[in-house]
Amino acid sequence: MAALAAGASAEAAMAEHLTALAPTLEAAGRLATLESLRTPSPPAAVFPVRGRVDWGEHDARFGAWRGGHVHEGQDVFARAGEPLVAIRDGRVVETGDDGGRGNYVAMWNREARRTFVYLHMLHPSRVSVGDHVRVGQRVGAVGCTGSCWGDHLHLEVRRGRGTTGRALDPLPLLQRLAARRAHPE
Numbered sequence: 001m002a003a004l005a006a007g008a009s010a011e012a013a014m015a016e017h018l019t020a021l022a023p024t025l026e027a028a029g030r031l032a033t034l035e036s037l038r039t040p041s042p043p044a045a046v047f048p049v050r051g052r053v054d055w056g057e058h059d060a061r062f063g064a065w066r067g068g069h070v071h072e073g074q075d076v077f078a079r080a081g082e083p084l085v086a087i088r089d090g091r092v093v094e095t096g097d098d099g100g101r102g103n104y105v106a107m108w109n110r111e112a113r114r115t116f117v118y119l120h121m122l123h124p125s126r127v128s129v130g131d132h133v134r135v136g137q138r139v140g141a142v143g144c145t146g147s148c149w150g151d152h153l154h155l156e157v158r159r160g161r162g163t164t165g166r167a168l169d170p171l172p173l174l175q176r177l178a179a180r181r182a183h184p185e
Contacts (some may be wrong), residue, residue: 001090004111044088044111046136048118049153051082055171056152062169072167073119073156074174080122080151082142086133087116087155087177094163101154102146105139108161117163119154120145 037057051074058064060075090107093115097103106117118125122143127133144151157173158165 014101021033024091043180044135045173045177046085046087047174047181048084048087048116048155049076049078049142050085051078051142053078053178060152062167062171064143073117073154075152075154076174077150077152078142080141080143083138084118084121084140084142084153086135086139087173088112090116090133092125092127092129092131092133093161095127095129097124097145100147101149103140103143104146105135106158106163107139113160113167114159114168115160115162117156117158119156120148120152122151124185162184 054062056075056077056113059066059071060077062071062074064071086107087110088107088109090109092105093108094106094117095104101119103121103124104117104119105121105127106115108115118140120143121140122145123141125140127139133139142151142153148154155170155174156163157170158166160166
């Protein structure tokens, strides 16, 4: 019985202590809420080129006929050396220089279930297979390596993980991201 009474008085003391702190805890909660509203969360996706871009002509578009094959990406023309940044968070699944694609990097995003492939980069990518990249992190620079006719990013969006999944038209995504870049929320 004495242990029960001691437990009850300890609970009463704790309740009294918490009651005294309640206004402070409530204020701390309000401050945390206000701070979270002031600090915007990073966007899920960003435009992949820092700098002024041009979409090019019809042959730069996804699906354009390219002498024996179909163009599986969207070309985004910019000055040589303009920074290229990760369009989304992801994991680097492939890098290299195979001749035709020039210097390239492929980054897979689990949430989107897409792989974003950047081709013709000025130099080999600064990231390696297995590296985690953050949205907006620099991964290379615009160039014209491999089979190309002028400085640009050739962006491919592929279904699934890797560079062999079905190619999807990246232009709608790029246009949404370009509009958001021009008119930030």
